[in-house]
Amino acid sequence: MLRLHNTASHKLEKFKPIHSGQVNMYTCGPTIYDFAHIGNLSVYLLSDLLKKYLQFSGYKVLDVMNFTDVDDKTIKASHAQGVPLSQYTQKFGQAILDDFDKLKISRPKVICEATKHIPDMIKLIQTLLDKGYAYQAKDKSVYYKISAFKDYGKFAGINKRQLKTGASGRINSDEYQKDNAGDFVLWKAWDKDDGQVFWDSPFGKGRPGWHIECSAMSMKYLGPSFDIHLGGEDLIFPHHQNEIAQSEGATGQKFVNYWLHHGFLRMSQKKMSKSLGNLYTLSQILEKVPNPMAFRYLILTSHYRKALNFSFDILQSAQNTLDKFSNFIARLRQQQDKSLDTTDNQAKTQQLIDIALTAFTDFMDDDLNTPQAIASLFNFINQINKMIDNAQVGPIVAQQVLDFLKKIDKVWAFIFPDKKFDPKNEDATQIGNIIKQRDLARQNQDWSKADNLKQQLDQMGVEIQDNPTGTSWKWKKQ
Numbered sequence: 431m432l433r434l435h436n437t438a439s440h441k442l443e444k445f446k447p448i449h450s451g452q453v454n455m456y457t458c459g460p461t462i463y464d465f466a467h468i469g470n471l472s473v474y475l476l477s478d479l480l481k482k483y484l485q486f487s488g489y490k491v492l493d494v495m496n497f498t499d500v501d502d503k504t505i506k507a508s509h510a511q512g513v514p515l516s517q518y519t520q521k522f523g524q525a526i527l528d529d530f531d532k533l534k535i536s537r538p539k540v541i542c543e544a545t546k547h548i549p550d551m552i553k554l555i556q557t558l559l560d561k562g563y564a565y566q567a568k569d570k571s572v573y574y575k576i577s578a579f580k581d582y583g584k585f586a587g588i589n590k591r592q593l594k595t596g597a598s599g600r601i602n603s604d605e606y607q608k609d610n611a612g613d614f615v616l617w618k619a620w621d622k623d624d625g626q627v628f629w630d631s632p633f634g635k636g637r638p639g640w641h642i643e644c645s646a647m648s649m650k651y652l653g654p655s656f657d658i659h660l661g662g663e664d665l666i667f668p669h670h671q672n673e674i675a676q677s678e679g680a681t682g683q684k685f686v687n688y689w690l691h692h693g694f695l696r697m698s699q700k701k702m703s704k705s706l707g708n709l710y711t712l713s714q715i716l717e718k719v720p721n722p723m724a725f726r727y728l729i730l731t732s733h734y735r736k737a738l739n740f741s742f743d744i745l746q747s748a749q750n751t752l753d754k755f756s757n758f759i760a761r762l763r764q765q766q767d768k769s770l771d772t773t774d775n776q777a778k779t780q781q782l783i784d785i786a787l788t789a790f791t792d793f794m795d796d797d798l799n800t801p802q803a804i805a806s807l808f809n810f811i812n813q814i815n816k817m818i819d820n821a822q823v824g825p826i827v828a829q830q831v832l833d834f835l836k837k838i839d840k841v842w843a844f845i846f847p848d849k850k851f852d853p854k855n856e857d858a859t860q861i862g863n864i865i866k867q868r869d870l871a872r873q874n875q876d877w878s879k880a881d882n883l884k885q886q887l888d889q890m891g892v893e894i895q896d897n898p899t900g901t902s903w904k905w906k907k908q
């Protein structure tokens with residue numbers, strides 16, 4: 431049975447969904463004002479892993495993710511480029527979907543953009559006003575009154591008296607017409623910096639605050655109470671605390687049953703931040719290690735609640751490990767024309783598969799203990815390799831193993847290589863042959879033939895480099 435560490439209780443808890451067989455989950459998504467960095471992407475990888483594992487365990491999953499397409503940052507950036515807000519954010523929304531595809535993050539069933547849900551937010555703000563959890567200040571902005579919510583701060587372990595400043599979150603310009611410095615903005619009244627970006631509302635023209643977006647959109651698609659809410663640990667306070675205050679203030683019901691938070695990704699022992707210049711996008715790391723699965727694998731080798739220390743060295747070693755998987759699969763496929771199957775070997779393999787499957791589910795059920803689950807996978811591969819060494823693997827046994835790997839790869843998604851990155855695939859053989867012909871042409875000083883062959887490689891998307899030790903190649907950047 432799945433157990434998850436719940437940030438709300440600081441404990442491992444047995445997972446029981448509200449509706450039997452169905453899991454409703456929400457992940458705080460990106461602000462689409464720039465390319466996502468690998469710290470953001472590691473959170474979405476956790477969300478994807480959990481979704482895939484829940485599906486593997488037989489649940490139906492309805493997962494929702496927001497795209498924040500209006501806030502101070504998006505408005506400022508679109509003004510700086512002189513383009514309308516929606517045109518500006520669209521590009522980055524598409525970029526993150528491309529990142530998802532590259533990392534085999536299956537797209538959330540519902541991706542909701544804030545600007546398409548303004549009426550839902552206005553409705554929720556109105557309810558909070560009606561119930562006395564919110565007030566309109568002299569500056570016309572509407573604020574959440576944290577003193578009205580009895581348990582404010584409890585979720586984040588923060589005492590109300592400690593809340594002198596800082597609960598306001600991303601909107602900086604809301605300082606300070608509000609009654610209490612901890613009160614945060616729900617509806618920000620229009621000012622000239624907003625330009626053309628505003629909506630009409632019963633509280634006057636303006637735009638929603640960031641926190642209200644997530645409360646309004648999660649409850650719209652998942653109901654007033656749902657199973658899992660997920661995000662980076664930097665969102666625990668104030669963002670998630672504020673979501674709880676908004677949603678529970680409005681509905682009087684428990685908002686979320688299980689809160690999961692992903693640990694910070696660190697960069698060579700340092701915090702990742704814009705000011706340190708060590709925030710990398712996926713495209714930037716793919717320039718050094720071109721296979722996106724290396725990043726997926728690397729993130730999953732560390733437990734999600736621990737801070738992973740990212741470096742290009744460990745990314746490269748993750749790639750080397752992926753090569754072991756593809757070598758293993760190639761080795762299995764080579765057994766398919768060898769008549770080595772016996773009923774004993776089949777039974778022994780089935781036994782190893784049963785043990786490996788139990789290990790996989792036991793570790794994953796233990797708060798998604800991916801490092802241990804991956805270790806058990808290697809244990810399994812070692813044992814099958816021994817069977818191959820001992821001439822015990824023919825086509826039937828090889829197929830048993832491949833079927834098992836395919837089954838768990840629905841969760842991992844890194845075992846079977848993308849053709850493009852598989853050194854064993856046919857393209858690779860063909861490329862190797864063309865490079866050999868080119869080397870020969872160069873030796874014979876047949877430069878035009880060598881050039882033609884180089885052009886042929888270029889058209890295949892291959893970049894070559896002539897080194898003193900020979901010619902190396904790689905796929906061109908996309």
Ligand SMILES: [Zn+2]
Nearest residue numbers: 458459644669
């Ligand atoms: Zn959120």
